[in-house]
Amino acid sequence: MSAPPTPGTPSTTSPAPTPAADPECAPGAGRTVRKLPAVTVPEVVVAPLTYDDNGTQKTAVEGFTVPAQLIDAGCVIQYDAPGGCLGAVKITGATIPPVTIPGSVLAGSQQEFPGVTVAGKAVPAVTSPQICQVENKGVLPTVTRKGVVRRGVSRNGAARPGGFVKGEGSVPDLRIQTVKVPEVRLPDVDVDPARLESRKLPGQEKVDVFTGEGKVSYVAPGDVLFDTDKATIRPDAAKALHAIAVKIKGEHPDAKLRVEGHTDDRGDATYGLRLSERRAQAVAQYLIRTEHFAAARITTKGFGETAPAVPNTSDANRQKNRRVVITVASR
Structure with missing residues (x-):
């Protein structure tokens, strides 16, 4: 009688790779930059599914890792302005990249658990231009620079369904786990008027x-x-x-x-x-x-x-x- 299937040893968790820095968000003369907090999506480690075949460990389904992601949320740039003006403001755009849960195949069979890909999402930059006092009939009125809002954006979560597979011969009954990746959201960002x-x-x-x-x-x-x-x-x-x-x-x-x-x-x-x-x-x-x-x-x-x-x-x-x-x- 074969032993029940056992998961293999999970891989060591690795940090998410650092995204390429947005050159717009680099500190520089003539502007003040506020970096927005990055969002970390942890890796998902799926161990291989193994079973004992008369004392020999065999792999029924290979393991894999959905890599961690570190998502750059962009920044808020406040541009300097001459005296008597309110400086322009820009909230840079940001992108949540796509993610893929790999597919798996049951060893020695045609049974497949298809991969799932979730499309990325992007949010464009928003700006409010510099505004200055303009004299009107000898009067310098109060002026207001409008507030700006970059709406939040989400990448949906996803699941690759698992299932029960009835064993044959020396292969025991197997249960393939469901693999999930979570929803990811970049929140609203706003700059007051x-x-x-x-x-x-x-x-x-x-x-x-x-x-x-x-x-x-x-x-x-x-x-x-x-x-x-x-x-x-x-x-x-x-x-x-x-x-x-x-x-x-x-x-x-x-x-x-x-x-x-x-x-x-x-x-x-x-x-x-x-x-x-x-x-x-x-x-x-x-x-x-x-x-x-x-x-x-x-x-x-x-x-x-x-x-x-x-x-x-x-x-x-x-x-x-x-x-x-x-x-x-x-x-």
């Missing part, structure tokens, strides 16, 4: 203050600070810069500052970029030397004509685009 509000700096009607997304930006028109095509701060500009410095010291004494220079679209773009950089550096040096800010707190950037506050469609608009922005990261 953001608001950008504006007001005038008290006592300085030409200086706008923008608040939103944990930042405060002070916008001083270039014509207030500099003569045409110059990067030397005018003596009468000290009052506006001093008022900004006092406000920052009182409300954000230890925060980092970024000083941005902007120009309009007249003239050579390269010249405008260099002028905007020199103007940003001039304001930074004023804050360091005259207002006694620590140099380590301040960075500068020139945007040239690439980030206008309003369309360059009139002399009045171009005047608004010639500006210096001092942005405080308040969180």
Whole structure:
């Protein structure tokens, strides 16, 4: 009489292979990246089914392993924006790959247990563009960047049915196990809406203050600070810069500052970029030397004509685009 069938020794569990890194989710200048938690699908180990044939161990059904999977859920990218703007947001796409439960054949027979494949699922990226204050009839209204949601996606679970096989000769009755892989789900990912509000700096009607997304930006028109095509701060500009410095010291004494220079679209773009950089550096040096800010707190950037506050469609608009922005990261 043959002994009842016995399972073989399961293989040692192996970790899921690491998926290829999405280059979009790599840290980089000009953006903040939040990686979303990866989802791990454990491997499924099916041991071989063996039986004793007069003292000899024989395999009725070969074992196999459905490999583990580590599913990259993507990331949320928050792009930096000039002062007076809310940065663009992107939730990258993600893919749940397919999975296959291999088929099996009963040794010495034509009895087959067909494999099962579950198709993969993908979810596309979603974005919300940069949005900036646009003056309307002399008023800078509050603006809102819409929230974004990447809907969750699931890959169905599956089962390869087993069954009872009646033995013949020295082969005992066998029960082939049912093999299952679980459902896999990437959950919803959402980024809340953001608001950008504006007001005038008290006592300085030409200086706008923008608040939103944990930042405060002070916008001083270039014509207030500099003569045409110059990067030397005018003596009468000290009052506006001093008022900004006092406000920052009182409300954000230890925060980092970024000083941005902007120009309009007249003239050579390269010249405008260099002028905007020199103007940003001039304001930074004023804050360091005259207002006694620590140099380590301040960075500068020139945007040239690439980030206008309003369309360059009139002399009045171009005047608004010639500006210096001092942005405080308040969180």
